[in-house]
Amino acid sequence: MTDQRSSINTPVNANKAREAARKPGEPLLQVEDLSMWVKGDKGKIQILHELNFTVGEGERWAIAGESGAGKSMTMNALTALLPQGAVEISGKIWYRQEDGSRVNVLELPYRERQSMLARQVAVIFQDSINALNPNERIVKQWSETVLLYHPEMEKEALTQHLLSRMEIFGIHGGENTLRQYPDQLSGGMRQRIAIAMALESPGRILIADEPTTSLDAITQRSTVEFIRKLLDESGRTLLYISHNLGILQYMCDHVMILRYGYIVEQGESENVFSHPQHPYTQELISETRKIMG
Numbered sequence: 001m002t003d004q005r006s007s008i009n010t011p012v013n014a015n016k017a018r019e020a021a022r023k024p025g026e027p028l029l030q031v032e033d034l035s036m037w038v039k040g041d042k043g044k045i046q047i048l049h050e051l052n053f054t055v056g057e058g059e060r061w062a063i064a065g066e067s068g069a070g071k072s073m074t075m076n077a078l079t080a081l082l083p084q085g086a087v088e089i090s091g092k093i094w095y096r097q098e099d100g101s102r103v104n105v106l107e108l109p110y111r112e113r114q115s116m117l118a119r120q121v122a123v124i125f126q127d128s129i130n131a132l133n134p135n136e137r138i139v140k141q142w143s144e145t146v147l148l149y150h151p152e153m154e155k156e157a158l159t160q161h162l163l164s165r166m167e168i169f170g171i172h173g174g175e176n177t178l179r180q181y182p183d184q185l186s187g188g189m190r191q192r193i194a195i196a197m198a199l200e201s202p203g204r205i206l207i208a209d210e211p212t213t214s215l216d217a218i219t220q221r222s223t224v225e226f227i228r229k230l231l232d233e234s235g236r237t238l239l240y241i242s243h244n245l246g247i248l249q250y251m252c253d254h255v256m257i258l259r260y261g262y263i264v265e266q267g268e269s270e271n272v273f274s275h276p277q278h279p280y281t282q283e284l285i286s287e288t289r290k291i292m293g
């Protein structure tokens with residue numbers, strides 16, 4: 001039997017140092033007074049207001065809140081994926097490194113920040129279903145992603161790697177599927193490929209922004225189960241953004257509720273969902289219950 005756990009964590013060579021550096025429960029990501037502004041026609045607009053939270057290694061955090069609350073922008077701040085100069089950020093974002101030291105990534109020059117975050121964080125984007133390049137075969141896009149992290153990998157090993165990842169991720173059709181263009185595959189299949197590609201990153205933290213919204217209910221459920229299984233096997237830390245409180249409750253052990261760019265409430269999800277303190281959280285939960293019947 002193959003060891004799925006090591007193949008999910010580290011696609012090629014088992015990275016023992018990474019495993020040894022794991023410290024479940026200890027702070028992995030600490031955000032202090034994080035504020036963010038975007039530059040608009042009428043000057044700067046503040047969209048995140050002094051966010052404070054600490055994510056322990058192995059924890060699964062839900063980020064909830066209505067449309068426009070700042071969920072995706074929080075993800076952008078944590079991953080430095082916006083073009084340099086597009087936003088202004090203040091505060092501190094500490095990541096614990098494998099040697100145990102902490103780095104405030106906002107102090108790093110932009111390029112260094114980006115490359116460090118690429119190593120620390122795997123990202124599934126809100127529109128990942130459309131993130132694949134429609135003009136390139138799956139095999140080309142996926143291979144390029146693998147080679148980013150393993151530039152030394154030879155063609156034969158690369159093909160074997162892709163095929164074994166397809167098996168793990170439940171992507172059928174082997175080399176035939178790899179030869180297809182994204183449009184030739186179903187939405188569910190594209191989504192799984194996008195997730196599989198995101199998880200080529202060795203990042204100990206997975207940030208998933210609405211990873212299942214564009215899927216039908218059955219595929220949505222199997223994708224959620226699938227992400228959960230991957231996390232169980234790899235011990236990665238999760239930040240999961242969704243409007244679907246049911247999924248968040250199922251997936252996550254902690255939750256933060258955002259509104260107008262402020263965190264209005266945070267804590268263990270069991271507490272927050274069963275005894276919401278803030279009126280907005282109470283409203284969000286009761287509205288969801290009404291919809292769910």
Ligand SMILES: Nc1ncnc2c1ncn2[C@@H]1O[C@H](COP(=O)(O)OP(=O)(O)OP(=O)(O)O)[C@@H](O)[C@H]1O
Nearest residue numbers: 038039040045047066067068069070071072073074
């Ligand atoms: N480039 C921009 N210029 C001005 N305002 C922006 C820009 N990008 C985002 N915003 C604003 O920032 C706020 C937060 O947006 P964000 O995309 O983080 O919301 P969200 O919580 O992810 O919403 P959704 O659930 O709809 O995805 C919104 O009010 C949005 O209008």
Ligand SMILES: [Mg+2]
Nearest residue numbers: 071072073126
């Ligand atoms: Mg969003």
